[in-house]
Amino acid sequence: MGRPGSGKSVLSAFLMTQARRAGARIFVFDYRLGMEMAVRANGGRYASLNAGQPTGLNPLWTETDARGTAWLSDWLTTLLYRADKPLTPAQTNRIQEVVRQNAQAANPALRNWRDFASLFVSTDDSGDLHQRLLEWTEEGRYGWIFGQTLEDTFSLEGDVVGFDLTGILDSEAEKERMAVLSYLFRRVEREIEDRRPTIIVIDEAWKALDNAYFAERLSNWLVTARKQNTVAVMMTQYASQLERTRTGKTIVEAVPTQILLPNIRAHAADYAMLNLYEKELDVLLNTGSDSRLALIRDDQGSIVVDADLSALGPNLTILGGMEKGEALVGADYRDRPDFWRLS
Numbered sequence: 001m002g003r004p005g006s007g008k009s010v011l012s013a014f015l016m017t018q019a020r021r022a023g024a025r026i027f028v029f030d031y032r033l034g035m036e037m038a039v040r041a042n043g044g045r046y047a048s049l050n051a052g053q054p055t056g057l058n059p060l061w062t063e064t065d066a067r068g069t070a071w072l073s074d075w076l077t078t079l080l081y082r083a084d085k086p087l088t089p090a091q092t093n094r095i096q097e098v099v100r101q102n103a104q105a106a107n108p109a110l111r112n113w114r115d116f117a118s119l120f121v122s123t124d125d126s127g128d129l130h131q132r133l134l135e136w137t138e139e140g141r142y143g144w145i146f147g148q149t150l151e152d153t154f155s156l157e158g159d160v161v162g163f164d165l166t167g168i169l170d171s172e173a174e175k176e177r178m179a180v181l182s183y184l185f186r187r188v189e190r191e192i193e194d195r196r197p198t199i200i201v202i203d204e205a206w207k208a209l210d211n212a213y214f215a216e217r218l219s220n221w222l223v224t225a226r227k228q229n230t231v232a233v234m235m236t237q238y239a240s241q242l243e244r245t246r247t248g249k250t251i252v253e254a255v256p257t258q259i260l261l262p263n264i265r266a267h268a269a270d271y272a273m274l275n276l277y278e279k280e281l282d283v284l285l286n287t288g289s290d291s292r293l294a295l296i297r298d299d300q301g302s303i304v305v306d307a308d309l310s311a312l313g314p315n316l317t318i319l320g321g322m323e324k325g326e327a328l329v330g331a332d333y334r335d336r337p338d339f340w341r342l343s
Contacts, residue, residue: 033322037329199324283295
């Protein structure tokens with residue numbers, strides 16, 4: 001946790017890179033390309049998901065086993081929810097039936113949103129469910145999310161995978177954020193079932209947690225993640241940002257370790273939900289960011305550490321990426337896998 005420019009992204013990138021030495025797999029939910037260069041320097045894959053542009057995502061293609069159909073039914077019930085007209089029990093049952101039909105389709109080519117929506121035409125609800133589904137087909141207002149592809153082409157293969165979600169996280173349409181974030185996280189959730197040591201990095205976590213569906217499932221998942229050898233690293237600027245989200249308090253309680261960077265522009269109230277001791281607050285509020293100190297807290301107490309990474313030299317600039325990184329390695333670094341080798 002730290003204000004912009006405090007070094008939280010660089011510190012996270014450094015810790016991520018160190019974890020690779022032990023063979024950890026990394027997934028990065030990025031914001032404003034902040035960790036793109038670090039991901040690529042680690043030999044990773046990186047893609048951007050932009051609002052209004054095809055994503056390559058299609059849960060109708062991937063969620064076809066027994067657990068997948070159960071998840072898809074629950075997810076669709078939320079996706080199609082309208083406050084002014086909640087789904088009836090009969091409609092919920094119909095969603096479950098059609099999801100099973102989709103999974104059992106002899107021809108996989110039928111697992112697209114237009115054909116899926118057509119299966120609701122016969123539902124005895126005056127066409128209500130069918131109309132709701134049409135919004136997600138190719139020509140619907142949400143069609144850019146799932147309706148532009150048949151086979152799910154969004155790849156999570158590799159040891160390090162990052163995706164920029166700026167356009168999604170900044171979207172004012174909560175339904176768009178819910179649809180993309182929840183399904184991406186579902187894809188990651190499936191990957192970590194192999195129990196390989198994994199780190200999930202979520203930048204600007206408060207933006208993701210401001211969606212009820214995603215936040216609720218993330219908070220539940222954090223409780224069991226350790227059983228799957230997975231940890232989540234969530235970055236944000238202020239504790240007060242988390243406090244304003246629906247499940248921020250629950251998330252903070254579920255995260256055993258906090259790394260807090262000094263912020264002389266902050267106020268004690270910004271950290272209220274963390275229940276800091278006076279000495280801890282003194283470190284955060286009265287230490288300049290150029291000190292490169294960090295306060296680490298867990299269930300056993302807290303300690304101040306030296307987080308100065310300047311000894312990394314130009315590699316520190318690469319971990320930070322962005323304009324300074326491009327000035328160092330060149331704007332064409334994406335086309336040069338070994339761009340980080342400066343000598």
